[in-house]
Amino acid sequence: MIARNENRPLLLANARVIDPSRDLDQRGDVLIADGVIREAGKNIRASGAPEGTEIVDVGGQVIAPGLIDMRAFIGEPGAEHRETLATASHAAAAGGVTTIICQPETDPPIDDPATVDFVLRRARDNAVVHIHPMAALTKGLEGIEMTEIGLLKAAGAVAFTEGAKSVMNANVFRRALTYARDFDALIVHHTEEQNLTGSGVMNAGEFASRLGLSGVPKAAETIMLERDIRLVELTGGRYHAASLTCQDSLDVLRRAKERGLKVTASASINHLALNENDIGSYRTFLKLRPPLRAEADRAALASAVAEGLVDVIMSDHDPQDVEVKRLPFAEAAFGAIGLETMLPVGLRLVHDGSIKLSELIRAMSTRPAELLELPGGTLRPGSPADIVVFDPDVPWVLDRDTLKSRCTNTAFDEAKLTGRATRTIVAGRTVYEYV
Amino acid sequence: MTTRGPSSFALAQRHLLGIEGLSASDITGLLDLAEEFVDLNRQVQKKRTTLSGRTQINLFFEASTRTQSSFELAGKRLGADVMNMSIASSSIRKGETLLDTALTLNAMHPDMIVVRHAASGAVELLSQKVECSVINAGDGAHEHPTQALLDALTIRRNKNRIEGLTVAICGDIAHSRVARSNIILLNTMGARVRVVAPSTLLPSGIERMGVEVHRDMREGLRDADIVMMLRLQRERMAGSLIPSSREYFHYWGLDPAKLKFAKADALVMHPGPMNRGVEIESSVADGAQSLIREQVEMGVAVRMAVLEALARNLPNA
Numbered sequence: 156m157i158a159r160n161e162n163r164p165l166l167l168a169n170a171r172v173i174d175p176s177r178d179l180d181q182r183g184d185v186l187i188a189d190g191v192i193r194e195a196g197k198n199i200r201a202s203g204a205p206e207g208t209e210i211v212d213v214g215g216q217v218i219a220p221g222l223i224d225m226r227a228f229i230g231e232p233g234a235e236h237r238e239t240l241a242t243a244s245h246a247a248a249a250g251g252v253t254t255i256i257c258q259p260e261t262d263p264p265i266d267d268p269a270t271v272d273f274v275l276r277r278a279r280d281n282a283v284v285h286i287h288p289m290a291a292l293t294k295g296l297e298g299i300e301m302t303e304i305g306l307l308k309a310a311g312a313v314a315f316t317e318g319a320k321s322v323m324n325a326n327v328f329r330r331a332l333t334y335a336r337d338f339d340a341l342i343v344h345h346t347e348e349q350n351l352t353g354s355g356v357m358n359a360g361e362f363a364s365r366l367g368l369s370g371v372p373k374a375a376e377t378i379m380l381e382r383d384i385r386l387v388e389l390t391g392g393r394y395h396a397a398s399l400t401c402q403d404s405l406d407v408l409r410r411a412k413e414r415g416l417k418v419t420a421s422a423s424i425n426h427l428a429l430n431e432n433d434i435g436s437y438r439t440f441l442k443l444r445p446p447l448r449a450e451a452d453r454a455a456l457a458s459a460v461a462e463g464l465v466d467v468i469m470s471d472h473d474p475q476d477v478e479v480k481r482l483p484f485a486e487a488a489f490g491a492i493g494l495e496t497m498l499p500v501g502l503r504l505v506h507d508g509s510i511k512l513s514e515l516i517r518a519m520s521t522r523p524a525e526l527l528e529l530p531g532g533t534l535r536p537g538s539p540a541d542i543v544v545f546d547p548d549v550p551w552v553l554d555r556d557t558l559k560s561r562c563t564n565t566a567f568d569e570a571k572l573t574g575r576a577t578r579t580i581v582a583g584r585t586v587y588e589y590v
Numbered sequence: 591m592t593t594r595g596p597s598s599f600a601l602a603q604r605h606l607l608g609i610e611g612l613s614a615s616d617i618t619g620l621l622d623l624a625e626e627f628v629d630l631n632r633q634v635q636k637k638r639t640t641l642s643g644r645t646q647i648n649l650f651f652e653a654s655t656r657t658q659s660s661f662e663l664a665g666k667r668l669g670a671d672v673m674n675m676s677i678a679s680s681s682i683r684k685g686e687t688l689l690d691t692a693l694t695l696n697a698m699h700p701d702m703i704v705v706r707h708a709a710s711g712a713v714e715l716l717s718q719k720v721e722c723s724v725i726n727a728g729d730g731a732h733e734h735p736t737q738a739l740l741d742a743l744t745i746r747r748n749k750n751r752i753e754g755l756t757v758a759i760c761g762d763i764a765h766s767r768v769a770r771s772n773i774i775l776l777n778t779m780g781a782r783v784r785v786v787a788p789s790t791l792l793p794s795g796i797e798r799m800g801v802e803v804h805r806d807m808r809e810g811l812r813d814a815d816i817v818m819m820l821r822l823q824r825e826r827m828a829g830s831l832i833p834s835s836r837e838y839f840h841y842w843g844l845d846p847a848k849l850k851f852a853k854a855d856a857l858v859m860h861p862g863p864m865n866r867g868v869e870i871e872s873s874v875a876d877g878a879q880s881l882i883r884e885q886v887e888m889g890v891a892v893r894m895a896v897l898e899a900l901a902r903n904l905p906n907a
Contacts, residue, residue: 303837
């Protein structure tokens with residue numbers, strides 16, 4: 156932790172201030188006091204900051220609302236050897252992420268108000284960023300009986316999900332959507348027809364065939380998404396597709412949005428930056444669920460983020476240790492970490508011209524805040540001072556041994572990256588500084 | 591109520607299969623007649639002979655305590671010979687179809703059959719195959735007319751009217767025949783009807799059945815005159831339609847805090863049997879605003895009125 160006088164107002168001066176919640180992208184300053192944003196955008200230094208203000212010249216770097224990662228798997232409780240709320244929060248802070256939404260696939264699962272309370276208390280005591288849990292949609296993540304959506308939401312669950320599982324029983328899912336509507340609860344669903352996935356471990360197609368690996372067809376994702384959207388239409392529930400990967404799914408999503416349904420979607424940073432060819436010679440850190448797709452799908456996903464069809468970019472942070480990753484590809488665990496690399500890898504998409512910087516911030520901060528009804532995602536005066544300062548142009552090479560996560564299964568080891576967070580502020584307190 | 595001569599009201603139909611189809615004057619006629627039996631039932635000499643010589647069969651395919659005993663007492667007090675047939679001892683268990691059972695019973699020349707069945711429409715089907723009067727004592731999730739009538743009688747005795755009252759029916763509307771019969775009756779009599787339940791316990795299209803739909807108890811109970819709670823079946827309590835009885839009670843169970851949203855003189859009803867601590871808290875069920883025990887008393891009187899009003903139409907009467 157960086158020692159400083161927390162009570163002094165802080166003026167971050169000489170910045171490019173980006174606030175998608177106000178369509179703002181301009182030169183200016185940001186003034187923070189008492190954990191709250193006082194002013195953002197104008198030239199405050201000229202008009203005079205309050206007496207005693209600490210002034211930091213950020214040298215033209217970008218200031219944006221802190222990132223909100225809508226999908227991170229953390230091992231606490233039950234798998235603390237993979238990641239704790241504390242270690243995840245340090246990884247997040249180093250990546251400019253000020254709010255982590257953790258998934259209920261823990262042991263025990265987060266399916267009871269007492270467990271939500273446990274996670275919130277542990278996060279409050281040990282984490283340096285905000286952490287909010289999503290709760291399980293069904294008891295024990297078994298896909299049979301719905302959880303106490305009302306009491307869980309009241310306890311602090313921001314949404315309901317089965318994590319990386321799908322509810323295969325359509326009637327169970329229908330009833331959960333119906334019931335959740337009474338509490339205006341958001342259901343976040345991994346869309347995978349598991350019978351079609353079978354034993355598949357990567358995208359079905361030529362590349363999988365050449366590697367001799369069994370494939371997961373895109374239809375496994377698209378069929379479940381289609382089903383879900385019919386059920387949203389039937390019930391009027393609020394629905395978010397957890398991780399879309401292909402053009403076919405985007406077509407389905409577009410039609411649903413055009414029909415005015417309460418449907419939104421995320422894409423993971425991995426699926427926006429990588430394709431199936433990156434798996435190369437069986438790189439298990441790129442074994443993901445859903446799998447990396449073809450280059451055309453990746454490009455389509457990036458355009459969908461740019462136009463706002465896909466609402467959110469999330470890290471899909473999933474720490475796995477070497478025991479489950481250093482195995483033959485088919486036997487290795489799914490998942491890659493991403494809290495720390497989400498922003499720099501996202502900047503790759505900005506630098507290659509596929510999306511604008513403000514669109515990136517919108518997808519990584521403003522939209523998640525809106526969907527989860529969280530106070531962040533904006534630099535509007537009066538908002539909590541959750542802020543990232545980043546240099547979008549500094550080149551660096553990722554060395555996985557320097558990552559803060561307890562596991563280092565990154566899909567971007569030794570990747571050449573451009574841009575990184577230099578200061579992360581949570582509730583007015585600087586929790587990370589790159590020196 | 592002003593003194594008047596004994597009612598000569600008779601139902602102009604052979605069966606009572608539902609509230610659907612009854613006019614406001616039919617309902618008023620039945621309630622007026624039932625009032626006479628309320629008085630009779632409070633005397634030592636409760637016996638009448640108007641159904642003397644008549645045979646009443648109570649045919650219950652679904653277990654029931656209060657409805658069956660209420661119909662049994664009603665028939666006996668009017669002088670009928672009453673026979674109870676319950677599922678456990680019936681031929682249905684041996685594979686006989688409903689219609690064969692109907693024909694078998696018909697051959698015994700009953701005058702009235704009181705039927706409860708788990709399938710909606712089963713009572714009407716049976717009524718088409720017998721020559722006597724058939725009274726619906728509850729068919730599936732369709733109708734339970736005598737329950738709605740006894741509820742109406744209870745309301746009228748305590749509020750002196752039904753018209754213009756706001757009645758909130760709360761709980762498992764989707765599976766409730768009590769709710770359907772009450773919705774029809776209360777609308778016919780000019781009450782304002784609300785239903786209050788989680789969406790999973792509301793049947794689709796309910797908003798077109800003459801009710802105001804609420805998902806929030808506080809909104810639904812606001813300024814209500816009558817709060818009618820429904821029983822939540824145990825098999826629906828664990829995860830399929832609602833997550834748990836704990837959550838159900840928290841949001842939809844009637845406790846003093848939620849009841850405060852209704853009018854100060856609001857009255858609480860429940861058709862029984864109650865799940866205390868699930869849909870209703872004991873302090874409310876047993877409290878000063880509760881009419882639950884009075885409902886049971888009215889049940890016998892209403893069923894006597896129905897039997898008598900139908901019998902007055904029977905051949906050779």
